[in-house]
Amino acid sequence: MKKNIGILCILLFVFLATALGSSSFISAYNLFNLVERSALYGIIGIGVAFVIITGGIDLSIGSLIGLVAITFPFLVITKEMPLAVGLLAIFAISLAAGVSHGLLITKLKLQPFVVTLCGLMIYRGLARWMVADKTMGYGEPQFENLKLLVGKVSQLPGCEGLPGAKQIPVAFLIFVVLGILAAIFLNKTIYGRYLLALGRNEQAARFSGINTTAMIIVAYVICSLISGLGGLMFALDYGSIQPDSFGNFYELYAIAAAVLGGCSLRGGEGSIFGIALGAALMRLLMNSISMLGIDDQLEPTVIGMVILIGVIADEVVKRIAAKRRAVLQARQATAEANSS
Template sequence: MSNTLVPPVGPAADVSSSIRASERLRSAMQAAGMLPVLVLLALAFHFFGGHRFLTGQNLSIVAQQASINVVLSAGMTFVILTGGIDLSVGSTLAFSAMGGLMVSLLPGFGWLAIPTCLVIGLAVGLFNGGLISGLKIPPFIVTLGTLTAVRGLARLMGADRTIFNPSLSYAWIGNDGIPLSSTLVIPWLAVIALAVVVASWFILRRTVLGVHIYAVGGNQAAARLAGIRVGAVLMFVYALSGLLAGLGGVMSSARLYAANGLQLGQSYELDAIAAVILGGTSFVGGIGSIWGTLVGGLMIAVLSNGLILLGVSDIWQFIIKGLVIIIAVALDRFRQPAART
């Protein structure tokens, strides 16, 4: 008797073919993520916005606008991959920018401005991580508290006024770039953001620490049983999120020559979370990529810039961006088979 397997025919073959086609489509969507949507958005804004979007000057503006959010979103990706959340990044950015600006005004100590921003951000991140990993307080509660408290410290530091330094030594970071042509310039802000993304990719995909981060997000109890130091992993991701928020403070103050504890960084945490979710990272942790986050951050910048070119009012910009995020999460349900079971 022959053991050769006979392929199914008739209705069974049609069902099998349909299942394979569905799986191939889902695999393709997982690989592409939101990149096709980003491309379609850019093309739509270009053709409906008077062919002004895909110009060298405007693309440089979009890159500059996206950079700070991409940096914050990179830190947020690490946090959300562990199943956590960091609502304090906007306030931390403002606090660190205020600290950096004030130090930059001290005669002979201007060179300490950037380290001050980074240290302040790192300190807030370590504080969050210590409470979450050491005292087991839920991340939402901890970072919601620091969102408010750190914002208050930023306002207190500047006595509720704007700190301005027209001679800021590192202002070139926020206002200069690498010229590629007479109209296209790659802002240094974008270079920094891309460097952060590449470093984040290396940590997540090429180190043992990255494996542990995914494991903690997938199942914290199982990760602990496997010998992973869950507390140390959580400390790292929140410290990194704070450090990158401090870097965001450097970038923001460099761009504006100024900082304000009340307004700077308002709602930045929401844009960062949106970029991460748009990029396909699962809100419950364990699934996601930093390249997806980069695409998500660019989508938010493209939306904001394109809607302005179309003359859409601020009110409708909020509504449209909110609807796009909801649609993206709905698409994520299809891209992630685990979410459908």
């Protein structure tokens, strides 16, 4: 919590500045969209956090999102298979991707960067080849029920009358539930502790009797499964999917959200609340740029700068804290020496 104060301040600042600069920013419609997209990025941010905590990385998320987003309508519409088969396929593809990443990284000791970079290319190519680069849509009636996933809470059965249900996206709800589950897993179970320990020091964790291989595979599987879910939700939300570009760079946004939220790419650190803030900040920035009439082309530049500033501020604060601690310890030592 304490760690995330900096990013919380930036978030509030950007929010207020945009609200002052643009009247349409605080419209219900815009805010709904903002919260929904933030939640979607937050969901895949949670996924990649598991991998980052082990000290790894997953670059294949965007391509995996593209692959499941294409495969689903391809099976259900083009091949006229039942919806359940399509959903099962999403699950199977994500599971297979996660397991193979984990096995290659632990058993063959390949670098996560390399393994998932290959995944990035492989999944993208498969998605494009499967439909010969044709755009796929989610307009068909078969998907109507699933679209609840990206609708308003008030559209859920039995939730019409709940207060505020019209303003809250279902995606946000899913994100919150997923976030709570992930936070419990990381902080309250022995497996979460295993991940944090092995992310800091895999050898010491192994020497403490932890099956680090299994835990690392679990982390990649969780990441891929959440990406699969995220892919489905993104696809339902966007409605029209270009096989060559859908999901591009999403992994980088997810990684950025995790890093902004306090994950160290060295591993062993991460808070789910921070990731939520990171994802929200990124979506907010994208939204603010268009609301404030800043040139669209500058969007990546602005986001890049904000992340950089956030990381620099974090590092500076850490150094000051370390210095203070050293001074304190030296003082204690002298005091002890004098008293003895």
